[in-house]
Amino acid sequence: MTQWFKEPFGRSFQQPHQDYETLLETCLRNNCLFEDPNFPADMNSIGRGSLLQKLPPTLHWKRPIELHDNPVFYSTKAERLGLCQGVVGNCWFLAALEALTFHGDILNRVVPLNQSFTKRYAGIFLFRFWHFGEWIPVVIDDRLPVNEAGHLVFVSSTCKNLFWAALLEKAYAKLSGSYEDLQIGHVSEAFVDFTGGVTATIQLSKAPLDLWDILTRVASKRSLIGCQTHSGERILNNGLVDGHAYTVTGIRKVTCHNRPEYLVRLRNPWGKVEWKGDWSDRSKKWDLLNPKEKILLLRKDEDGEFWMSFHDFKFHFVSLVICQLTPDLMSQEVGKKWMCSLSTGRWVKGSTAGGRLRHHAETFWMNPQFQLTVLSADESKKSSTPCSVLVSLMQKSKSLHRNQMKHLPIGIFLFRQLWKGNQRLPQEFFQRTMPLFIPRDFQTEREVSYEFSLEPDTYLIVPCTSEPWQESEFILRVFSRKHALYPFSHFFPQEIVDKYEGGEEFFTKLFEKCPEINAIQLQKILNNMTWKYLSNPQPTFSMDACLGILALLDFNATGTVGIQEFRYLWKRLLIYQEVFHKQDKHKSGFLESGQLRAAAQEAGILLSDEVCNLMAIRYGNSNRKIGFENFVYFMLRAENVEGAFQNVTQDNKGIYLLKSEVIMLTSYFFPLCNLALIGIF
Missing domain, CATH: 1.10.238.10 (EF-hand)
Structure with a gap:
């Protein structure tokens, strides 16, 4: 009879972490399969809420070795875009995951690909996520929810014996609190959690005129690209799904009637339901291309992937999300190195939660303060040429459940620090100094980011909430070619x-x-x-x-x-x-x-x-x-x-x-x- 190894209760990734190697060796030594008490195979891991109504009448938990004669963790031979969304409403997660498959090295960091169901198998698997400033290892067992017929209820692969995506989804659900906590989200969140990178969201109704050039540049770099349709919950006559996240899998400029035509390739995380308009799989537009180009681009499989014109893309989609490991999203510089500084802080009621400047001038000075020194990247000479600087502010909730995180309206103010020093600036400074940047609005998002073009000099960053006495921890990240970030201490008051x-x-x-x-x-x-x-x-x-x-x-x-x-x-x-x-x-x-x-x-x-x-x-x-x-x-x-x-x-x-x-x-x-x-x- 198979033995089961259970780790002592009360440990999770937030607490003393589960040591993958120790647990693996213990299971191998005892000839048993791992059961994770921190994310058990029961309804506690499913969660409570609307997801319960989508579940099959009978739910079982099975390991891949029980579901297939030859289960495979990951295969480079398998089709890259072979993932299908389950009953969880997490298209945003799948859209980000499919973008991740374009970058094997990043994927390997999140999903260690040397794991298998044969060599040193003990029913335990390891994944890593960038979680509020650090890479977090998440350990799970491989018991997955299935219906009466033995089919996976949540994420699955078109290759029925491939299980890496289903196990990754389980690890992300554990990180988030439950499968229910994956129901609602933004593709930008998953991008950051997979890479630790920085995202830029472009509202397509206000897109810059050079948007195609931006897409061309980022598509040639280490970029993850997703997009979102307009709000709603229905499948349109044109084949698009309202309120749905898609992955941008490619772009192409072709010649049609001796004129350039700009095309965007997208994929629906459902693995089916495709665009039916111009340049769709069965569109007559393809007959206008030369045969070689048509053979190269057109795939008529019902796999959820399709082409559409750039014009239609901008009309039918509401936002475009680009994630890169460096912040040169809108820059034409090539081969330049960027540096990142990360600092943590918190807004505390009565101490460091001062609110925004305009409405709460008497308390604004209490907010956390960070000195930013922007340096010229050209060390051979002193230069006053403006430098690209990206500032990201991410708030951190105390809730262990992702969907219970209450995001505050947050933003940053930027000042030129005329007085040089390494001490906090007093209230008088803010009374007599106009900020260089005032946020247009305070966004109720997990992360907000701002792009600046700053001359080499010393500046002051003040992150804040829209109202005083609102409490939260936060992470401030600064990206540029060369800079120094110094947090002023908040600990000296009596x-x-x-x-x-x-x-x-x-x-x-x-x-x-x-x-x-x-x-x-x-x-x-x-x-x-x-x-x-x-x-x-x-x-x-x-x-x-x-x-x-x-x-x-x-x-x-x-x-x-x-x-x-x-x-x-x-x-x-x-x-x-x-x-x-x-x-x-x-x-x-x-x-x-x-x-x-x-x-x-x-x-x-x-x-x-x-x-x-x-x-x-x-x-x-x-x-x-x-x-x-x-x-x-x-x-x-x-x-x-x-x-x-x-x-x-x-x-x-x-x-x-x-x-x-x-x-x-x-x-x-x-x-x-x-x-x-x-x-x-």
Whole structure:
């Protein structure tokens, strides 16, 4: 009898993640097939709602090995466009998925293609999605919903023994909360979740005059293209479906009556129901082409794929969605490298949720602030030529179910930062400074994006909600040829210090008997603190760490710190505790290299991957993981290095030091400062 392996309950991708390799090896060792308790084969995974009415009277869960004599996970020999939508209303997901099949390398990242039903098969499969700023592994078992006849209820393939798409849909349903949560969506969301790229939506009623040229450029690049028909829920006489997403699978310029004709090829995710107008499969327009071109382009299979004229496309479709891994969607530049910066933030009621500028001028300054320095991509000379910059703002809901996510109206304001510095700009700045960009409207979307042409200079980005006190986390991404993005800290106001019971009274009582604190006293204070947000065991600060902290704060070289120095340390400790807790997603009490970079960035320090790897070696344990004690020590040193750099640099890009100054700085801040001097940090 077949055994079944069940993982302990209470784990999901949001919590300590399911380790695919560990689960696979356990199943193989025990000769059993995996059952996923986090997404069980029952109605909890189907969900509640309108989907229930579409299900067959009897629903079974079967593995591919039970449905076919020779199940195949993925085959390069299979027809690329062989997917058919099931009863879930997720045409937007299928349209994006079919666009993904044009790019094998991207597909392989989302769908590891080395999985199979024969070699090392244990009923467990792995997929990856870009989810709010990071690639998330999603583990599932391969039990799929089928009807009484054994046919898949949801996504299937025209090749009946091919199952990669059905399993991918299940993994995406798990990420979204349930199959029901896939019922409504936008193709742009799936594009981003598959690639981590950036999307541009063009309303075809307001399309630019050079839209065909734009399509020609993006079709020749690494682009995923989808489109949407006008709202509704019916099949039109012309064969199009209202309120439906399609995939753009190709474009072609042909010659007809000695005149150019522009054609667009599309595919219906249903795998059937096609356009019946000009240039459809049975249109007489094809007889006007030369025979070679007709043979090359025309396919008369009822597979959901068809051609139509560009003119008809613009008339019958409402929007066009283009997704690329680089933001040069509208640019004619070829072979240029783009860089991306990602920063996280949140709008908090009473603290950082200030609302829009026009209607809430008295609170707007409270919003998160990000300094953007746009640099000339031509390093050989200083240039004032405007640079293409794309800014994307994505809001993040706390709901575990995609369809329960309440999206707020969001947007960004852009200012030229006339005052150079690395501190938050006060209310007075916004009272006297006109923004360079004001959003025309605040869109209730998961992600909004804006394209700018900016001269090399320093700017200020202020992401906000339309109304104050609306709470949400967000991700800000900036794409350009060359730039630097610096988040101004929101942690310095007194209310953050007051998070620790006692507030200012705590400092007064602490220094009442002794005006200065030495390393022994500092160690006693830190090790007797209650770190509310940190995982057990509580961190233990060694005497060496406390001596190092004192050395960084004691600029008078007395071996002690006073109340003002300790107040600064206390604020930093509260910040470090918050960001450490947020990035320690497995609640292990340690950060890995990537988590270290994210935590440092949220605290206001930008690090390169090289520095993070080196710091994991320098400050981490034997597994290169950094505990809270060493994280505090590292962050204090990093901030001191940045402060020293800012004090010496003239142009915020580099410094010139005498030999004696180099010796002093590298001795005092080693090993960070020497890295900064050689351009790694």
